[in-house]
Amino acid sequence: xxxxxxxxxxxxxxxxxxxxxxxxxxxxxxxxxxxxxxxxxxxxxxxxxxxxxxxxxxxxxxxxxxxxxxxxxxxxxxxxxxxxxxxxxxxxxxxxxxxxxxxxxxxxxxxxxxxxxxxxxxxxxxxxxxxxxxxxxxxxxxxxxxxxxxxxxxxxxxxxxxxxxxxxxxxxxxxxxxxxxxxxxxxxxxxxxxxxxxxxxxxxxxxxxxxxxxxxxxxxxxxxxxxxxxxxxxxxxxxxxxxxxxxxxxxxxxxxxxxxxxxxxxxxxxxxxxxxxxxxxxxxxxxxxxxxxxxxxxxxxxxxxxxxxxxxxxxxxxxxxxxxxxxxxxxxxxxxxxxxxxxxxxxxxxxxxxxxxxxxxxxxxxxxxxxxxxxxxxxxxxxxxxxxxxxxxxxxxxxxxxxxxxxxxxxxxxxxxxxxxxxxxxxxxxxxxxx
Amino acid sequence: xxxxxxxxxxxxxxxxxxxxxxxxxxxxxxxxxxxxxxxxxxxxxxxxxxxxxxxxxxxxxxxxxxxxxxxxxxxxxxxxxxxxxxxxxxxxxxxxxxxxxxxxxxxxxxxxxxxxxxxxxxxxxxxxxxxxxxxxxxxxxxxxxxxxxxxxxxxxxxxxxxxxxxxxxxxxxxxxxxxxxxxxxxxxxxxxxxxxxxxxxxxxxxxxxxxxxxxxxxxxxxxxxxxxxxxxxxxxxxxxxxxxxxxxxxxxxxxxxxxxxxxxxxxxxxxxxxxxxxxxxxxxxxxxxxxxxxxxxxxxxxxxxxxxxxxxxxxxxxxxxxxxxxxxxxxxxxxxxxxxxxxxxxxxxxxxxxxxxxxxxxxxxxxxxxxxxxxxxxxxxxxxxxxxxxxxxxxxxxxxxxxxxxxxxxxxxxxxxxxxxxxxxxxxxxxxxxx
Numbered sequence: 001x002x003x004x005x006x007x008x009x010x011x012x013x014x015x016x017x018x019x020x021x022x023x024x025x026x027x028x029x030x031x032x033x034x035x036x037x038x039x040x041x042x043x044x045x046x047x048x049x050x051x052x053x054x055x056x057x058x059x060x061x062x063x064x065x066x067x068x069x070x071x072x073x074x075x076x077x078x079x080x081x082x083x084x085x086x087x088x089x090x091x092x093x094x095x096x097x098x099x100x101x102x103x104x105x106x107x108x109x110x111x112x113x114x115x116x117x118x119x120x121x122x123x124x125x126x127x128x129x130x131x132x133x134x135x136x137x138x139x140x141x142x143x144x145x146x147x148x149x150x151x152x153x154x155x156x157x158x159x160x161x162x163x164x165x166x167x168x169x170x171x172x173x174x175x176x177x178x179x180x181x182x183x184x185x186x187x188x189x190x191x192x193x194x195x196x197x198x199x200x201x202x203x204x205x206x207x208x209x210x211x212x213x214x215x216x217x218x219x220x221x222x223x224x225x226x227x228x229x230x231x232x233x234x235x236x237x238x239x240x241x242x243x244x245x246x247x248x249x250x251x252x253x254x255x256x257x258x259x260x261x262x263x264x265x266x267x268x269x270x271x272x273x274x275x276x277x278x279x280x281x282x283x284x285x286x287x288x289x290x291x292x293x294x295x296x297x298x299x300x301x302x303x304x305x306x307x308x309x310x311x312x313x314x315x316x317x318x319x320x321x322x323x324x325x326x327x328x329x330x331x332x333x334x335x336x337x338x339x340x341x342x343x344x345x346x347x348x349x350x351x352x353x354x355x356x357x358x359x360x361x362x363x364x365x366x367x368x369x370x371x372x373x374x375x376x377x378x379x380x381x382x383x384x385x386x387x388x389x390x391x392x393x394x395x396x397x398x399x400x401x402x403x404x405x406x407x408x409x410x411x412x413x414x415x416x417x418x419x420x421x422x423x424x425x426x427x428x429x430x431x432x433x434x435x
Numbered sequence: 436x437x438x439x440x441x442x443x444x445x446x447x448x449x450x451x452x453x454x455x456x457x458x459x460x461x462x463x464x465x466x467x468x469x470x471x472x473x474x475x476x477x478x479x480x481x482x483x484x485x486x487x488x489x490x491x492x493x494x495x496x497x498x499x500x501x502x503x504x505x506x507x508x509x510x511x512x513x514x515x516x517x518x519x520x521x522x523x524x525x526x527x528x529x530x531x532x533x534x535x536x537x538x539x540x541x542x543x544x545x546x547x548x549x550x551x552x553x554x555x556x557x558x559x560x561x562x563x564x565x566x567x568x569x570x571x572x573x574x575x576x577x578x579x580x581x582x583x584x585x586x587x588x589x590x591x592x593x594x595x596x597x598x599x600x601x602x603x604x605x606x607x608x609x610x611x612x613x614x615x616x617x618x619x620x621x622x623x624x625x626x627x628x629x630x631x632x633x634x635x636x637x638x639x640x641x642x643x644x645x646x647x648x649x650x651x652x653x654x655x656x657x658x659x660x661x662x663x664x665x666x667x668x669x670x671x672x673x674x675x676x677x678x679x680x681x682x683x684x685x686x687x688x689x690x691x692x693x694x695x696x697x698x699x700x701x702x703x704x705x706x707x708x709x710x711x712x713x714x715x716x717x718x719x720x721x722x723x724x725x726x727x728x729x730x731x732x733x734x735x736x737x738x739x740x741x742x743x744x745x746x747x748x749x750x751x752x753x754x755x756x757x758x759x760x761x762x763x764x765x766x767x768x769x770x771x772x773x774x775x776x777x778x779x780x781x782x783x784x785x786x787x788x789x790x791x792x793x794x795x796x797x798x799x800x801x802x803x804x805x806x807x808x809x810x811x812x813x814x815x816x817x818x819x820x821x822x823x824x825x826x827x828x829x830x831x832x833x834x835x836x837x838x839x840x841x842x843x844x845x846x847x848x849x850x851x852x853x854x855x856x857x858x859x860x861x862x863x864x865x866x867x868x869x870x
Contacts, residue, residue, distance in 0.1 A: 034726075034761070071755050072722040087722040115736070115791075120652040120799060129608075129801040144603035153595030160588030168579035168778035173564075205640055208805045216676055217555040221656055237802045241651055243678070287507040287522040291469075301550070320506050326469070343603040345807035356550075364555060366564040367672045370643045372780035376811075 005045050006053035008032065021056060026064045033073050033084055040086040044074060047082075123241055128233035144343040146396060151388055152342075156379040163375055171371025175362040176203030176350070179381035184336075184350060187384055192311065193321035194334065199358050202351040202365060203377060207309065209369060210335045210349050211235050211272075215242040217357070217364055218303050219269045226268040228256050232279045235272060235307070244270075251278055255285030258292050267300035275323050276311035282432055290323055297331050304332045310340045312393050313400055324352060333357070338380065341393050347373075348380060404431060440480050441488035443467065456491060461499045468508050468519055475521040479509060482517075558676055563668035579778040581831060586823055587777075591814040598810055606806025610797040611638030611785070614816035619771075619785055622819055627746065628756035629769065634793050637786040637800060638812060642744065644804065645770045645784050646670050646707075650677040652792070652799055653738050654704045661703040663691050667714045670707055670742065679705075686713055690720030693727050702735035710758050711746035717867055725758055732766050739767045745775045747828050748835055759787060768792070773815065776828050782808075783815060839866060 012028035019027075032038060044050075047065060051058035065082055068074045075085050116124075159167075167177070175181070181198040188194040204210040219225060221243035227236060229248030239246050247268065250257050256273050273293065275285035285293075297304050306323045324334040334352035342348075353361055365371060383389050411419050411433065419433050447463035454462075467473060479485075482500060486493035500517055503509045510520050551559075594602075602612070610616070616633040623629040639645040654660060656678035662671060664683030674681050682703065685692050691708050708728065710720035720728075732739050741758045759769040769787035777783075788796055800806060818824050846854050846868065854868050 085722065087726055115653070116795060117651065117653055117655045117658070119655055120795070123651075123799055123802060124795060127798050127802050129605075129798075129805070141604055144600050147603070149595060149598060149603075153592055156595065157588055157592045160584060160591065163584060165579050168582070168584075168780050169576055170564075170774075170779040206805055206807065208803065212803075216552065216558075218550070218552055220552045220554055221678060223552070234802070234805055241803060243656060287520065291522055339605075344605040344805075345603050345809045347807040360551060360555065360559060363562050363564075364558055367558060367562050367669070368643065368647075368676060370564070370641055370669055370779075372641065372782040373808075374780045 006050060008037065009050075010054055022060055022063060025054075025056070025060060026067055029064065029068060030071075030073055033068075033087065038084040040084055042084050043080075044082040044084065119241055119243070123237060126233070126237060126240060128237070142340050142343065142396070143399070144345075146399060147343050148388065148392060152379065152383055155382045155386075156375070159375060159378050159382070163378075167374040167378060169372075171366060171374065173362050173366050175201060175358075175365060176371075177374050177377040177381060179385070180377045183381045183384040187389070188322075188336070188352065192308070192334075192336075193325045194352060195325065196352045200353045200355065202353060202358070202361055203371075204349045204351060204365070205369065205371075205373070206339065206347045207307065207335055207337050207349045208234055208238050210337075210351055211238045211305065211307075212242070213361060213365060213368065214303075214305060214333055214351070215239055215244060215270065216368070217361060219244045223269045224266050225270040225272065226256075227272045228274060228278060230280060231272070231274070232307075232309075239272075251281060251283060253283045254289045255283050256289065256293070258289065258296050261300075268302050270303050270305060271297060272305040272307060273323070274307045274309065276308050276320060277313075279307070279309065280432070284320060285323075290326060294323070294327055294330055294332075302331065304330070306332050306334045308334060308336050312341050313397055329354065341389070341396070342380075346376070346380075348377065407431060441485060443472065444485075445489055457495055457498060460489075460491070460495060461502055464499065464503060465506075465508055468503075468522065473519040475519055477519050478515075479517040479519065554676055554678070558672060561668070561672060561675060563672070577775050577778065577831070578834070579780075581834060582778050583823065583827060587814065587818055590817045590821075591810070594810060594813050594817070598813075602809040602813060604807075606801060606809065608797050608801050610793075610800060611636060611806075612809050612812040612816060614820070615812045618816045618819040622824070623757075623771070623787065627743070627769075627771075628760045629787060630760065631787050635788045635790065637788060637793070637796055638806075639784045639786060639800070640804065640806075640808070641774065641782045642742065642770055642772050642784045643669055643673050645772075645786055646673045646740065646742075647677070648796060648800060648803065649738075649740055649768055649786070650674055650679060650705065651803070652796060654679045658704045659701050660705040660707065661691075662707045663709060663713060665715055666707070666709070667742075667744075674707075686716060686718060688718045689724045690718050691724065691728070693724065693731050696735075703737050705738050705740060706732060707740045707742060708758070709742045709744065711743050711755060712748075714742070714744065715867070719755060720758075725761060729758070729762055729765055729767075737766065739765070741767050741769045743769060743771050747776050748832055764789065776824070776831070777815075781811070781815075783812065842866060 009025065009028050009032070012032065013024045016024060016027065018024075029044075038044075044065075045053070047058050047061040051061045054061075065074065065076075069076060073085055073087060074082055076082050166172075178198065180203060181201040184201050185196060185198055188196060202213075204213065215225070215238065219242065223244050224247055225239055225244045226247050226249050227239070228251050230251075231248070236246060249259060255275060255278055256271075261267055271293065273285065275290060277284060293304060296302070304323065308322060311322075322332075322334055324330060324332040331354060333354065335349060336352070337349040338346050339349065351361070408420055408431065419435075420431075444460065444463050444467070447467065448459045451459060451462065453459075464479075473479075479500075480488070482493050482496040486496045489496075500509065500511075504511060508520055508522060509517055511517050601607075613633065615638060616636040619636050620631060620633055623631060637648075639648065650660070650673065654677065658679050659682055660674050660679045661682050661684045662674070663686050665686070666683070671681060684694060690710060690713055691706075696702055706728065708720065710725060712719060728739060731737070739758065743757060746757075757769055759765060759767040766789060768789065770784060771787070772784040773781050774784065786796070843855055843866070854870075855866075
């Protein structure tokens, strides 16, 4: 019997000649147990005997036995030796499982093929994100190499030297580092005419998370959401996975054309718009359309998501004030981001919430995403406070404007004036061509 | 008429004495238009007249008119003057909206009160995250002040000096920075006996996002998921918001007690376990139970989530190999995290996926979360490669073991031996007391 063990182990070890002797012996005994070569409670050869028969040191065998014991494969009884543990689970002795263990696999063949959920299959059918995310002519990707990374990194190093423990642990229910929320309140007042308090700010992990929490908090599965058509694929996919009914609404050169509801038609719970610079066509939503949208939302108790993804990059005139600022207590959730002005991998966006949503959104945020990343938020706050952010945005506006004018000139000269789309002149990181 | 305008503006400006003259005039004309004090297309006084009547400089009036024109509130006709734009939206002339604009608010009073979705209300009812996330006796929160933050920060500074653009833009479909995935493959082989390739690794934004993507990819609304009872509230809430049916399964000192399915009972799509150190009771799942769980999952085509949140902190014996490593091609998704070994705010966790799930999960990840944060991933990779990570984990293991023994001794001396729970001796960041 003892000889048989040694033979089995030697054979198994010769099949796997990699690794130290110790590790190989460990693996082969472990696999022999897992493959049910031994009955539970059967005795293993004593370390001295096994070592002798396998022509290896007894200490090697002892070390391997000890490891296997710790892991629960074998047990030792004082004075009687080493035994294989009862590691076979009950279901092996359950006739239901033993009689025909492969059957369900055969019966449910379609199930095996579509092991993904229906919502996952649906998502993958609409997958749209590009494999390359950097280079010329990538829509919505800023020139990240122009960002003063060294300056940002200096602030980060300074903060990273002796951070407070609050910056290293999970986020509490404040919705972001206080200094960043303060900096945002000031920045929004100056640049977007938004009057809000720190309490209304919720810092999120990019715009996708912003849309995700809004959808979950305000819509159930099957609820209706209006989006602009055409619009950003990313928002559509976040809505899609959350099970809402997506209705694409046409846009023209004044932005979304607010339709009249037919009798019995369900009003939307959410309306997602890009008023500063329609994505991707570039129209700025007219004031009349803005007021119409606000009146519609108030009447039907819908919420408006104002996705202000690149309003910083206007090339003529001053920015149009945000939709959120047009009425006090408007049912508007403003979504801002640093993905276009700093760089996308930063993954910092933020919401300006209506008063009555602030507390519940912050609680839900902690529950769903368990925030954190507070060092980078503190770094960004200083970067804004010290004026570097505003300076960078100004510099980038000039740089993009030059490129835009050059590209427009080349297109006009080489292809003809008609190729330039009329309402893409003033804003944003992309330019529309008529084909 | 002209006089009336000037009077109206002066009165409105005296009500809001804050800000520059320029800004105050701008606000009062804008509000007058928004509050419908003027009919569309009515003429505004010429800048010269208005300046004279209000006793302010003409240039101020011109500047304000220009700003309002850019923003679409007024328009100018050459030779005829300045006019109020048509900014009133159609619905104001829609009898349906005008007749009784407040009515829906009154009728749907309950709707107004519960403006949140049902899933949000449900989530908030089960909200459990603590407002304080740092200090002694916080379960699951590591001693973040012991982390060699300065060393980590040095690496970060070095990488931050001249980063490649790939690290600053959106994540592509690789599921993480290659160097971090490599470092993880090596680390997992040594510490958890997991043999996997880079392809199987998907870096996520914390464990909540890891559970979120698994649930969405493998479960539809209404599908059954088994979790340990008691278990971690955070995972329960991520499952809850995704609309699955949560069945809590009892645990004993061998981990989850795998129940037998009754006739007609729906098998789970997912089974979430913490085999290394049951959260919160601390049991290590026995080998028999592990094999039973694997057999059950294979038979019913369920997926197992192995949440290995703090297996690094074992205080006796070697770590038990991961469930994932017990069988080739096991239907196990391993979830690891740096929240406990580095610090929670880092927000880096990762999945080790079965081969057939890798591609679809990475595509879905880019669609749903639009990854990024690649500088910090590159930093972490170097921190691991240079051996600092392993050294820190060893140091923390000693430190936590000392604290654990001290606390146990104090409890035994002051309260009595019976207060110490038997199966909480070997692992983890918390200690169970019998009350």
